[in-house]
Amino acid sequence: MENSSDLMKKLARNLETPSRQWYIWVIILSAIVLFGVYALIRQIQEGQIITGMRDNAVWGIYTANFIFFMGLSYAGALVSCSFQLLRIQWAKPLLRMAELITVSTLIVGAPYILFCLGRLDRIHYLFMYGRIQSPITWDVIAISTDLVFCAAFLYFTHIRDFAKLRDLEGLKVAKWRKKLYAILALNYRGTPLQKKYLHQAHDIMAAIIIPTAVIAYSLLSWLFGMSLKPGWHSTIFGPYFVVTAAYSGIALLIIIMWLYRKSRKLEDYITNKHFNYMAFGLVLLTMAYGYFTFSEYITDWYNQTSQMSALLGKFTDMSQYGALQSFHVLFTMFVPLIIIGLPWFRSINSITLVSLFIVIALWVKRYLIVVPPLETPFIPIQDVRPEYVQYSMSWVEITLTVSGLALIVLIFTIASKIAPIIPVAEIEDVEDTAKPIIRFQTKGV
Amino acid sequence: MIIKLMKMKNQIYKSVYSLIVGFLILSLFGTSLSMAQSKERTRLRSYFYIHDNGDREISVLLTAGRGRNMQNVSNAPISMEVDMGDSTLFLTELITDAEGSANLLVEAGYTFPADEEGITTVLASYNGNDTLRSASTDIEIKDVFLEISFDIEDSVKILTVQAKEFNNEGELIPVEELDINIGVQRLYSILPIDEIETDENGIGILEFPDDIPGDSIGLIKILARIDEHDYFGTVTKTSSVNWGIPVSYELKRLPRQLFTDEAPLWMIIGVFIALVGAWYHFFLSVYKLVKLKNEG
Amino acid sequence: MDNKDKKNNRRNFLRNGLTMGGSMLAMGMGPAIAKDSSGEGKSSGEKIKVLTTDGKVIEVDKPKDDCKIDPCEPPKGNAARQGIPGRSFVMVIDLAKCKNARKCIEGCQKGHNLSPDQEWLNVYLMKDHDDAEPYWFPRQCFHCDIPPCVKVCPVGATYKRQDNIVLVDSNRCIGCKFCMAACPYSVRIFNWEKPPESDVPPEDYSPEASVPAQIGTVSKCDFCPDRSREGKLPYCASGCPMGAIYFGDKNEDAVSNGTETLRFRQLIKDRVGYRYLDELGTEPNVYYLPPVERMFDYKSGLNDLPEEKQEVYKDIIDGENNKNN
Known part of the structure; x- marks a missing residue:
């Protein structure tokens, strides 16, 4: 049976023997990642004294990164799974990118919470002595579940493409890779029964990933919400975090779309229409995000409890967090509405640029969620040591952050050498015979 | 420092005479003398205790310097003697410990030579050395016997303490107008209840x-104590009685709570259902793939 | 044989009396610095002279302080998760007496082998509102009955005991610092670097004594249950020259600052004892007596502080100065 196609033939060229530039690129990324490993080893050897974290700001950018990357992983859960379930045809070319974002950010983001641990050598205690009452335990369970599910879904959506690659004649790749494709394709020949099973598997995974991701990210927000700290103790945090996550995930998806479109000449597949639709989603999320942010602050600002006013004072004071807060407000709420919302500035490049700023501004937001409340405890900080009063990140933390980003890029670089970044089978073999959720039964049938 | 001195005054009693004399000397000649001599002025204080079991303890404290610069002198020899009028009876030599104090324990059965009123005068003296001047003190001591008894009349708890001493004929006679503090032994200290007078x-x-x-x-240990009496010293007598409110010593199992080791049941059930629900679907879809593979 | 037993019994009896006499003397005196060398070599420190019934002077071993709670040895590992039966430890701090002498901090640091910049308890300068007079506010762990820190611990390294005490097991702590973020009173500290060398070998570690500390773990005020077993007050309570810190057992209805013992309930009733940030629902076990009829001006607490430390209180002091002008 012939499964391969012209599209696959075209895209498969990208998978063939990598060029020298590709190797150099991989080496550079690996070097950055390895430097991060070195920084981590230093931190384990010398203790967390070499980070910027101290007794008041007990968490820093590791935790901010943790929620940031977890948030980005929403792209896959939301776009890929819901579009899969809703049978939205136009979005098919974006699905694999979205899923890759999910898996790579989960792999990279989850360890950041571990970097906060003072005793990495006791990590197995989480399982030996785990307490179900702790939000950390919830996170460990939810994120590992989420990661397994998303990785499985990523693989599920690859199966038909692996089958195509296995059957593609003249594919110039190493023998072991051919063998690998054959194994990963699971004897898929496109028989009606196989199609049915694959479809069922897809649907089940997609259906379970959406609630898993919502729960996982709500639990993440409760890492803060389940605390008496002003600025953390907020009932809105669950949904707020979920919306923020979706927002940053879509923004990153737009950036990735732009990068692949440019670098792989995929203009035919990642079209203006895709940007248009995604930008529309982005504007909706901008408004949702703005709404949540406004409700979060307006209630605290209106009530003016002494603790919250102290915290809000720091957000408006330009010598403290005023600048960061302004940057965040500007680029997550106003700029997207003006540039994307109004017709005059809208272009593929402007949408992408705005998305980039949204992603950065949402990282800033995570920093503002984590650090300033820690520096504003109930009991005033009366400490002579400036580093105990105000957090500032150290080289170790910056290095580990940069190498985390490098690792995500590396994962993308390698993953798009294994299979085409566009899900070929999804586009070619259109499956609109979805199993209806509700079956109307007629008597006598 | 004033507070400290006041506290000292409260806690540690110096026989009234030597205290007044000492203060007079200090205030009159203190400055000029210490300026004239390079040797540091020392001071010896003595305290007398009668313990629960009848044992007596004579305790001396050697200090050097004055006011803020006062220090306890450790490792100093203190000779202990009984004043017999025209002669003295050498008892022993004590060495002060790290806190500057030295104690002599006198077993209940030992009888001191005493004057006609039954009072013994013990002399403690320190000879001084190259840098410290000599010091001495005397303390008058006498035995007293306290007896505690308990009665309940019309559900009112009555505590009775009787104080007796030997007269010069060797008979036990009651001691009048003696202030006795009643307290209850607690973990860290004695909780004062009231003061009674005989x-x-x-x-x-x-x-x-x-x-x-x-x-x-409901058992409580009740103490009757004479504090820093002129010659009885500090006398303690204890007795236990079940007059207290019983306190449960049972280690109660902590409830299923967020802050205890065992999680609330609803939480365990909730997590269990969520996990089973999620992973069931995962394995269901994997099962579909297995079927897909077998189909091929 | 019979006689010998009797004698041993008598020696045991002596102990109780001794400790009482000894502790009375130990109070109120400065440290022993001066030394007389003429007694060198004779003093053992461990011995006491006894004048026996037959008039002989003998030297016997000076017994160690008696145990008040059995067992005297602080338990190790999981055994320390059980509270001391029948106890309910509480602390009462008289804010009227505190003048920021910081002796509590020093005593605590020495006793728990902390480095000088690690403070299990701290003295804050508080000012409740514009017209209020500032006051010094010692803050140790409140050993809450509903401890937010214990709720969030993922591995049960910090736990609540039946005797009110919240402890940290350094052997189990993974150093996630969630408890530090959860504590609304900022009482927990982290061992960011290697803690100071300790005489106590690691195998003798008890969560009750909290030494030796370990890098990468959280530590905090432990209410010194190891000292309670010996009938001693916590380092901070016994170290305070003002007697501002009272400690005791609520079940015994008594708190003591070393010189004075009061009935706990009566004290709280008479002096309107309150708990800091009680409205958070954490049910703290440290009570404060309001700073009324104060013994000191708050400024006297500033005198011995280094300039940089005074700078920390700048806002409050400036506010006060402006008010007076």
């Missing part, structure tokens, strides 16, 4: 409060 029969009576917690069976 009448002409040497008896003091106290209506004991009802609301003192005891141990698991």
